[in-house]
Amino acid sequence: DIQMTQSPSSLSASVGDRVTITCQASQDISNYLNWYQQKPGKAPKLLIYDASNLETGVPSRFSGSGSGTDFTFTISSLQPEDIATYYCQQYDNLPDFGPGTKVDIK
């Protein structure tokens, strides 16, 4: 099984701050990595697919990078509406999600 870790598990940042979340896979997954946003009481929403591709309609302040085992998700300028939990998800074989990162406004 491929294990996914995310860090940090939670963070608080100010509006306008740059926010970075990392996701690490226990083995090489190429670019088979997606990022989702989940707001409280809502279904998850796809933001980034294949490690670095922005899903249609998603604001450009969201971005992703990485390949192999190490991946990064960035919000270039945090907005109040970005308060959510963010999950990475690998799909090298059977899909699996990381544990999530909760993002709050300081």
Added chain:
Amino acid sequence: EVQLVQSGAEVKKPGESLRISCKGSGYSFTSYWISWVRQMPGKGLEWMGRIDPSDSYTNYSPSFQGHVTISADKSISTAYLQWSSLKASDTAMYYCARHRDYGDPLGKGAFDIWGQGTMVTVSS
């Protein structure tokens, strides 16, 4: 509009059976895999399994294999998740999600369309 609409909340007793549904519309239902995802109260997302609606081929997470059954009826563009004997630990929100890649033979890729979720509560 492309959407997945799930059946409503359920309250069941331990040992009872249950089937929840996920109806796709606005797209070719048989051209995209569907996955099911569990979210226990206050916890993260767990992938349960996926189905190719064109032929009902399924894959399951080892954590859920044997505990649930995923099926589909392509004539009515609906996927199902069912239990034969519920446990209190099955209490959770369940989401269906469409795989993003058209005609993908392997069922890989991202989940671009999600249902609204079905809350299942199992309590005596």
